[in-house]
Amino acid sequence: MSDPIAAALQTYVDAGAMAGAATLIWRQGRELQSCAVGWADREARRPLARDTLFRIASMTKPVTSVAAMTMLQDGLFYLDDPITTVAPEFGDMRVLRAPDAPLGDSVPAERPITFGDLLTHRSGLTYGGLHPGPLSDAYAQALGGDIDSHVAPDDWIAGLAALPLIAQPGAAFNYGCSTDLLGFLLARLEGATLGETLARRVFRPLGMTDTGFLVPAAQRHRRASLYGWTADGVIEPRQTASAGSSLPERPDDMAYESGGQGLWSTLDDYLTFARLFVEGGGPLLTPASYELMVRNRLSEPQRQAATMMGVPTFLPGHGFGLGLATVLDPATASFTRGKGGVGTVSWPGAFGGWWQADPTDGSVMLFLTHNVLDLELAAQGIGLGVYGAIGEFHALGVELKA
Missing domain, CATH: 3.40.710.10 (DD-peptidase/beta-lactamase superfamily)
Structure with a gap:
């Protein structure tokens, strides 16, 4: 060649x-x-x-x-806006004391998740597969497959909001489904899929x-x-x-x-x-x-x-x-x-x-x-x-x- x-x-x-x-x-x-x-x-x-x-x-x-x-440019949200303006499901979040802790071993979130947190993976959300244990099983049950899921968007959002975070919003970079959630919030703002x-x-x-x-x-x-x-x-x-x-x-x-x-x-x-x-x-x-x-x-x-x-x-x-x-x-x-x-x-x-x-x-x-x-x-x-x-x-x- x-x-x-x-x-x-x-x-x-x-x-x-x-x-x-x-x-x-x-x-x-x-x-x-x-x-x-x-x-x-x-x-x-x-x-x-x-x-x-x-x-x-x-x-x-x-x-x-x-x-x-592009939606930020149009004024549909700002980076410091809490995502509860679009997804009130996230209004009462809790944070695990440790990523591998039992799901009930948590404390209240100190502040709401913002759009900027989602864009920087500092939301406290993760991928279940990265943290084997109770959280991994809970993610799989609530959210289904990462790419093709039988869970409808609104149910997916509600299921994710019911799970604890692994870090306080804004505190740490944790790679995970922040961008998936962001996508569904954009769809809600747009009134489309x-x-x-x-x-x-x-x-x-x-x-x-x-x-x-x-x-x-x-x-x-x-x-x-x-x-x-x-x-x-x-x-x-x-x-x-x-x-x-x-x-x-x-x-x-x-x-x-x-x-x-x-x-x-x-x-x-x-x-x-x-x-x-x-x-x-x-x-x-x-x-x-x-x-x-x-x-x-x-x-x-x-x-x-x-x-x-x-x-x-x-x-x-x-x-x-x-x-x-x-x-x-x-x-x-x-x-x-x-x-x-x-x-x-x-x-x-x-x-x-x-x-x-x-x-x-x-x-x-x-x-x-x-x-x-x-x-x-x-x-x-x-x-x-x-x-x-x-x-x-x-x-x-x-x-x-x-």
Whole structure:
């Protein structure tokens, strides 16, 4: 292969570290690189293509956050507004004395959750799977699957509000379903579903014709199949994501839409979205809104204390703005949260999707794959080869941009 990135990624496919991946590098109005390597469906021998549709998991969060910023611009809420103005269900919250404490071992919340808390993951909400024990079981029972849930939005909101928080609102960064709740509040404010809200405020204005919570039947042949690994480290097809968070086929009439991790998208659609962050927010965001999003809002103690699965969420070079990570110090930043000049933003997805937008050189880098991460296997180092592929893609891409 003449493309060194394609050649490098092919070695990961050949080694069984991933079924395939699609990449794109764009800088200052020009595409520098793109490739699709490996299989969209290995068993059917269907290769990946430029227009393959991927589940983008938590790469959904920045999209929902941008939609929120357009509503902030319209004066529909302010960052310091309590969410009880839209969701009175959260009017009497309690906080666990410890994340693994019994659900009844709690104290009153010291203040209401605000919209700003949701956008910075300082709401005290979490993902149940990150905290095995009583809280994990309660989350699963009340909320259903993280991506495809049988629980209707209003019931989901009520169920979440009935559970205790793991930290006082505003006190700490705890990754979790804050963005899912934010999405449902945006839908209430808009008087529409979240899918309709995102379409009106983000997808249609940007021309993102292939992005949504449901893939139309006529386009389902373009979807990438999911892959995971056996306990022996052998790649295998999966019908659902980990812990039953998704269904093999989402029902057309499912009301629940995950603003934190539910979207499907393509290389070209997500490039269109990511360009917002190298073009000062235009055409959706004002310069002031753009600056709000990319500026770090976490205190130093909050950045240092943030962990996921026992691993630090942020290296010293990273902070977190409104819905996405931001580079504070290029020398100590890692590609996992974006590594570029100051103000480079990123937020990856659990299926191996990764991107960054660097305003200092006007570049966007995108990597999409379809890799199911099992927490127990990942703790043993199984299924992590895709992150080596992302690291190699980033390194080769930096050379290409130079």
